[in-house]
Structures are given as C-alpha cells and as structure tokens.
Amino acid sequence: MMPRPPKGPSLSRDRGIPEATVARLPLYLRALNGMAERGTTTVSSEDLAAAAGVNSAKLRKDLSHLGSYGTRGVGYDVEYLIYQISRELGLTQDWAVAIVGVGNLGRALANYGGFVSRGFRVAALLDADPEVVGDDIAGLNVEHIDELETVIKRRGVSIVVLATPAGAAQKVCDRVIAAGVTSILNFAPVVLAVPDSVDVRKVDLSIELQILAFHEQRKADRESGGPLMAVDSQ
Amino acid sequence: MMPRPPKGPSLSRDRGIPEATVARLPLYLRALNGMAERGTTTVSSEDLAAAAGVNSAKLRKDLSHLGSYGTRGVGYDVEYLIYQISRELGLTQDWAVAIVGVGNLGRALANYGGFVSRGFRVAALLDADPEVVGDDIAGLNVEHIDELETVIKRRGVSIVVLATPAGAAQKVCDRVIAAGVTSILNFAPVVLAVPDSVDVRKVDLSIELQILAFHEQRKADRESGGPLMAVDSQ
DNA sequence: CCGACTTTGTGCGTCGGTTCACAAAGGGAT
DNA sequence: ATCCCTTTGTGAACCGACGCACAAAGTCGG
Numbered sequence: 001m002m003p004r005p006p007k008g009p010s011l012s013r014d015r016g017i018p019e020a021t022v023a024r025l026p027l028y029l030r031a032l033n034g035m036a037e038r039g040t041t042t043v044s045s046e047d048l049a050a051a052a053g054v055n056s057a058k059l060r061k062d063l064s065h066l067g068s069y070g071t072r073g074v075g076y077d078v079e080y081l082i083y084q085i086s087r088e089l090g091l092t093q094d095w096a097v098a099i100v101g102v103g104n105l106g107r108a109l110a111n112y113g114g115f116v117s118r119g120f121r122v123a124a125l126l127d128a129d130p131e132v133v134g135d136d137i138a139g140l141n142v143e144h145i146d147e148l149e150t151v152i153k154r155r156g157v158s159i160v161v162l163a164t165p166a167g168a169a170q171k172v173c174d175r176v177i178a179a180g181v182t183s184i185l186n187f188a189p190v191v192l193a194v195p196d197s198v199d200v201r202k203v204d205l206s207i208e209l210q211i212l213a214f215h216e217q218r219k220a221d222r223e224s225g226g227p228l229m230a231v232d233s234q
Numbered sequence: 235m236m237p238r239p240p241k242g243p244s245l246s247r248d249r250g251i252p253e254a255t256v257a258r259l260p261l262y263l264r265a266l267n268g269m270a271e272r273g274t275t276t277v278s279s280e281d282l283a284a285a286a287g288v289n290s291a292k293l294r295k296d297l298s299h300l301g302s303y304g305t306r307g308v309g310y311d312v313e314y315l316i317y318q319i320s321r322e323l324g325l326t327q328d329w330a331v332a333i334v335g336v337g338n339l340g341r342a343l344a345n346y347g348g349f350v351s352r353g354f355r356v357a358a359l360l361d362a363d364p365e366v367v368g369d370d371i372a373g374l375n376v377e378h379i380d381e382l383e384t385v386i387k388r389r390g391v392s393i394v395v396l397a398t399p400a401g402a403a404q405k406v407c408d409r410v411i412a413a414g415v416t417s418i419l420n421f422a423p424v425v426l427a428v429p430d431s432v433d434v435r436k437v438d439l440s441i442e443l444q445i446l447a448f449h450e451q452r453k454a455d456r457e458s459g460g461p462l463m464a465v466d467s468q
Numbered sequence: 469c470c471g472a473c474t475t476t477g478t479g480c481g482t483c484g485g486t487t488c489a490c491a492a493a494g495g496g497a498t
Numbered sequence: 499a500t501c502c503c504t505t506t507g508t509g510a511a512c513c514g515a516c517g518c519a520c521a522a523a524g525t526c527g528g
Contacts (some may be wrong), residue, residue, distance in 0.1 A: 018485070023441070045505075060507060064506085073504045075506085103342075107342065108341065112339065120443055159447070185481090191288070202287065206260065206354075207257070209419060210259070210353070212418075217323075295478075305523090472526090473523100474528105477501100480519095482515100484516100486513080489513095493505090494505085496504105498499105498503105
C-alpha cells in the first residue's frame with residue numbers, strides 16, 4: 001500500500017544522493033581546485049574523471065545527482081562546479097571541530113594544515129592528562145576533558161575527532177553525544193556504539209595495514225605456490 | 235571455452251574471499267583478541283557479531299569463506315578462530331613497513347604502538363629534509379630519501395606508508411614501486427597513479443570530514459526546513 | 469540411545485552501485 | 499540557417515553485497 005511514486009532506484013530527483021557519490025565528491029572537489037589554480041576554466045567529464053581516478057561515466061552520474069550543471073559539447077565550468085559541490089557538501093559554512101586526545105596523533109592532526117583550509121576550523125583541543133592540559137599546540141590551548149560539554153556548547157562544535165586511547169574512546173564518545181554532537185571521526189581502534197542518529201566515520205591504521213597484508217600474501221602465494229595446488233590443498 | 239565449474243556467485247569454495255569480507259576480518263580479529271584476554275574460550279556468532287558491530291548472518295557468511303570452523307550448537311573456539319583469521323590475513327609472518335615522510339603525521343605513526351603489536355614492524359623511516367635526517371624517532375634512525383631503494387631491498391620492506399606532503403607523494407610512489415613494493419598506504423591527499431598490480435589504500439582526513447559535514451548539514455536542513463517540502467519539492 | 473535445543477552454514481530475494489552505450493543537446497563552422 | 503562534431507545525462511544490464519529465514523548438524527540431559 002501507499003502507491004509510492006514509480007521511481008526505479010530508491011531515490012528520485014529530490015535530494016537523495018547515494019552514499020557512494022557523497023564519498024567521491026570531495027575527490028572531485030580537490031581535482032577541481034587544482035585545475036582552478038592552474039587557470040583551467042572548463043573541463044570535460046573525461047578529464048576530470050582522469051584527475052580524480054574514476055570512470056567518466058561514474059563521474060557524470062555522480063554529478064547528475066546534484067543537478068544538470070554541464071554543457072553538452074563543452075563540459076563543466078570549473079568555478080561553478082566547485083561552488084555547487086562545496087555547497088552540497090556543506091563547505092560554504094564553516095564547521096567547528098574539537099579534537100579529543102592530544103597524544104602523538106592528536107597533535108599531528110591539530111598541526112595538519114590541510115583541513116583548516118576549506119570549511120573546517122579546529123575550535124578546541126581536549127585531553128585528560130594534566131601534563132598536557134594548558135599546553136599550546138598549533139596556537140590552541142589544550143583544555144581539560146572535564147570542560148568537554150561546556151566547550152562543545154560554547155564554541156558551537158558540531159564535529160568531534162576522537163584521538164584518544166582505545167580504552168577511553170567509548171566513554172568520551174558517550175559524553176560527546178550527550179552534549180549534542182552527531183558527527184564523529186574516530187581514530188581509536190574500537191567499534192563505537194552509538195545511536196542511529198549519530199554518524200561515525202572510522203579511520204583505522206592497523207585495519208588498513210592488515211588488508212594490505214592480506215593482498216600482499218595473496219600475491220606472494222600466487223607467485224611461488226602457483227595455481228597448481230593453491231586451490232583446496234586439503 | 236574452458237567450461238569453468240558451475241559456480242553461482244563469481245567465487246567458489248577455493249580461496250576467493252570477497253573484498254568486503256577481507257575488510258571486516260581485522261574487526262573480528264580485534265574483538266576476538268579482546269575476548270581471549272578476558273578468558274573467553276568459545277563465542278557464538280551472535281555475540282561476536284555484536285562485539286564487532288555487524289549483523290550475525292553477515293559474520294557467519296564471512297567466516298564461512300575461510301572454512302567451516304564453527305561447531306553447531308556451540309559456536310566458535312576463540313583461539314582457533316584467532317589463528318585462522320590471522321593466517322588468512324597473513325599476520326603469522328611479520329611485515330617490514332617503511333614510513334616515508336617524517337612530519338607530524340609520520341612521527342605520530344612511527345610512535346603509534348598499535349600496529350607493531352601484531353605482524354607489522356616499522357623497519358625504516360625516510361625523509362628528504364636534511365634537518366630531520368639522522369634524528370632518532372621511536373628508536374629508529376631517520377634516513378635520507380636517497381637511500382629509499384637500498385633500504386627497501388636490504389630490509390625486505392614490502393609495505394610502504396606514504397606520509398609525505400601532497401606534492402612529493404607521486405614521485406616517491408613511483409620510486410617505491412620501481413623498487414618492487416606493491417602495497418602502499420597513502421596518507422597524502424592525492425590520487426596516486428599506479429599500475430593495476432599495486433595495491434593502494436588511502437587514508438584521508440579531509441575527505442572524511444567533508445563526508446561528515448555533508449550528513450551534518452543534511453540533518454540540520456531536515457530539522458529546520460522540515461520534512462514539509464524536503465521530499466520531492468516539485 | 470533418543471529427543472529437544474542451540475547454533476551454524478547457506479539458498480535466495482533484494483538492493484545499491486558500476487558500467488556500457490546511446491539518444492539528446494548544445495557549439496561552432498560554413 | 500543548417501550540418502557536423504563533441505560531450506552530457508541516463509536507461510538498462512550486470513555485479514557484488516546484505517540479510518532473512520531455514521534446514522542441517524551437533525550438543526547435552528535424561
């Protein structure tokens with residue numbers, strides 16, 4: 001029941017952008033920024049796709065989800081497309097980010113200039129260790145984790161980066177969510193339990209290495225053991 | 235030609251493990267290690283799935299790709315499963331990893347104890363900056379990038395972590411590949427061009443943040459703009 | 469030795485994503 | 499104004515992945 005308008009693939013023209021597409025938009029944006037800097041004013045899907053390392057049909061379909069911003073026979077206007085993608089990703093406003101956990105990684109992230117550039121601003125650094133609280137890192141004062149809720153509210157933090165030890169991550173995560181944050185980037189090697197309404201993205205070095213190791217081993221097997229007895233050696 | 239055994243879904247019982255499964259095995263492994271430490275000897279798919287944050291059917295299907303290691307009515311033997319997954323991922327041997335680029339991030343990675351633990355060993359640190367070459371970081375001497383090929387060969391490095399500035403990444407990548415490395419973990423915000431035979435995994439902070447921003451913006455829209463005109467506004 | 473109970477392993481329907489391939493659309497030249 | 503050439507936007511087939519739901523398999527108590 002509820003006839004549901006005859007749309008084939010789940011989403012209509014409205015605003016349903018596939019997750020896979022969202023994940024690639026930043027890639028396109030980066031490529032476009034590079035082109036804009038080099039003075040390119042117009043780009044074809046073929047060229048942009050090459051720069052972003054994807055198939056051109058995929059790129060066109062991705063962009064078509066934002067609207068019809070290309071000109072047939074010509075391509076896409078670089079500046080205009082940068083604007084449209086930025087707007088879609090929400091980079092026209094700026095986001096206050098708090099980094100919790102100022103160990104080696106937290107420090108590296110705080111100093112990493114890359115993401116301050118467009119749309120993001122490190123608004124707070126927090127840690128539990130009295131040893132580092134009060135330090136100045138990348139021009140910011142490290143505050144005590146007890147201030148978490150206050151800092152989040154006061155500075156309008158809407159994205160939190162977790163760079164704590166594994167053991168502390170879930171507890172901090174819970175507090176952060178209780179304080180109203182719904183977007184978390186987690187560097188701690190744990191699976192965070194969160195309500196559905198909260199978005200968590202995970203960056204996990206050791207998992208990436210393990211995946212590489214798997215394929216590396218596979219390659220090695222293929223060369224030595226060969227396809228001879230590799231399959232089902234009993 | 236070549237009748238090709240009647241397998242339905244691309245891969246048979248042999249050794250074709252779906253990529254999606256490979257990406258989850260490290261997750262299971264981590265959960266299992268935690269259980270082993272706590273003295274658990276046996277675990278059901280239901281419990282393990284919960285610990286890893288996945289659906290139990292998915293977990294069972296994933297594990298079934300490695301073989302039939304469970305006991306019906308009982309579950310999986312924790313130690314045995316740890317061994318099987320470790321072996322499948324290639325963690326029973328140890329992998330020499332080189333980190334190229336010893337800036338903030340490279341340093342943080344070098345000091346990160348997490349991945350030294352199981353299977354991986356940081357065998358070299360390399361940088362182009364004469365200022366840091368010769369420094370000792372995490373007990374390792376930083377060597378000059380000119381030594382890249384020598385170091386890779388001599389120490390049997392098979393996985394390289396790129397933590398260079400964006401501008402240097404492709405050039406280093408090319409050299410690394412020329413030296414015979416086929417597995418790269420890239421932290422530089424660039425799309426690397428590599429031959430098909432080389433595996434690259436990408437970790438990109440700013441992309442992750444942009445994806446979070448997209449969803450965050452979406453949530454904000456939903457609350458204010460409301461579901462009134464959001465869906466199919468015509 | 470049997471029967472009830474638990475938990476695995478998997479067949480199958482479904483869904484999102486990728487790719488091909490082409491019709492529609494626009495630009496530029498004559 | 500018309501024709502040709504380029505490039506977009508998308509219909510449709512394909513492919514891998516997900517999750518339900520269940521039969522097969524094994525345990526444990528009596």
